[in-house]
Amino acid sequence: MQIITRQVKDKPLKVIIEYPEYNESVKTLVHKISSMEMSFSAGIDGSKVKIGLSEVYYIENVERKLFIYTEKEVYRLDYSMPEIEAMTLDTGLVRISRTCIMNTDHLKEIRQVKNSRLEAVLDNGEIIIVSRKYLKDIKRIFQKG
Helix, strand or coil: CCCCCCCCCCCCCCCCCCCCCCCHHHHHHHHHHHHCCCEEEEEECCEEEEEEHHHCCEEEEECCEEEEECCCCEEEECCCHHHHHHHCCCCCEEEEECCEEEEHHHEEEEEEEHHHEEEEEECCCCEEEECHHHHHHHHHHHHHC
């Protein structure tokens, strides 16, 4: 594979993918590039903001309210967990418990702690609990990558 980059002033970002045969690798690459444009409408302090998929560390359901966590901020989402899962199929977001969806792009490590529990350590130092029930989904994401 050859990667060529060049800066072109006053033009929007353009990605051209040339391939000899359309296969699963090309399909995955196109999907990954397309998902970079995905964003969520979220609220903070009475105003609405757009949060890009790459900014999301995890999404958590707390007392029937959905919150999106970025590196340093927490926002309120007006979606349901099933809606989020449907929107983010085949992205780095994966359910890790009944109430939490994590962005594996920010996953630093998964470690086993006392009482057979698992913790996900994110690259901002945040630690979230991984349910054993959803561990297979995380493994599937890593096998794709």
